[in-house]
Amino acid sequence: MGAVVGTLSLQTRQRRPSRATMFGSSNNDRVCDDLELSVVCHRPEALDLLEAQSNFNRKELQVLYRGFKNECPSGVVNEETFKQIYSQFFPHGDASTYAHYLFNAFDSSQSGSIKFEDFVTALSILLRGTTTEKLQWTFNLYDINKDGYINKEEMTDIVKAIYDMMGRFTYPALKTDTTKQHVDAFFQKMDKNRDGVVTLDEFILSCQEDENIMRSLQLFENVI
Ligand SMILES: [Ca+2]
Numbered sequence: 611m612g613a614v615v616g617t618l619s620l621q622t623r624q625r626r627p628s629r630a631t632m633f634g635s636s637n638n639d640r641v642c643d644d645l646e647l648s649v650v651c652h653r654p655e656a657l658d659l660l661e662a663q664s665n666f667n668r669k670e671l672q673v674l675y676r677g678f679k680n681e682c683p684s685g686v687v688n689e690e691t692f693k694q695i696y697s698q699f700f701p702h703g704d705a706s707t708y709a710h711y712l713f714n715a716f717d718s719s720q721s722g723s724i725k726f727e728d729f730v731t732a733l734s735i736l737l738r739g740t741t742t743e744k745l746q747w748t749f750n751l752y753d754i755n756k757d758g759y760i761n762k763e764e765m766t767d768i769v770k771a772i773y774d775m776m777g778r779f780t781y782p783a784l785k786t787d788t789t790k791q792h793v794d795a796f797f798q799k800m801d802k803n804r805d806g807v808v809t810l811d812e813f814i815l816s817c818q819e820d821e822n823i824m825r826s827l828q829l830f831e832n833v834i
């Protein structure tokens with residue numbers, strides 16, 4: 611399990627260099643100009659609302675917005691674009707399946723596209739949220755069909771997607787039964803009442819008992 615949640619922190623580290631470009635502090639004047647034009651003038655309430663709903667201040671939101679518009683001038687990210695951006699961080703593997711699951715977790719309204727608001731909401735939780743919020747978000751990511759339970763099929767799909775994403779350079783001697791072992795270990799630890807599915811309560815309880823998972827969650831904080 612530690613390796614699964616640990617992957618999230620690995621992603622954070624791998625994404626840092628790109629984040630520096632995406633959210634770099636150059637052209638600060640233009641940040642404000644763009645934001646004035648795109649958000650403040652057209653939707654003056656949007657920034658206030660985001661500031662109230664997220665754990666970012668106005669200045670941080672402006673920098674994030676600049677980065678978002680830079681990568682996605684249309685203002686929304688569809689799944690194909692998301693996969694392309696995300697895959698750049700995992701050049702040795704195939705990140706498309708994991709990116710699909712991540713996309714659905716970012717797209718909390720299941721609208722088929724990620725708007726700036728969706729992006730800020732997810733980042734706010736992952737970087738500045740409480741432990742429970744981060745675990746809820748991760749649970750939702752693993753709960754592929756969003757029915758409130760993680761079953762073995764979903765966990766198998768997630769673990770396979772993570773192995774695909776990491777590629778053969780990270781897991782050179784991957785055996786076919788490794789996925790099953792990983793999933794079995796996950797359920798051994800998480801499925802407290804042994805009914806074959808992991809609920810949010812079981813997930814949060816089990817993660818909080820695990821120091822490795824708690825440490826990897828803390829790595830999210832203060833990276834922006
Ligand atoms: Ca499910």
Ligand SMILES: [Ca+2]
Nearest residue numbers: 801803805807
């Ligand atoms: Ca259970």
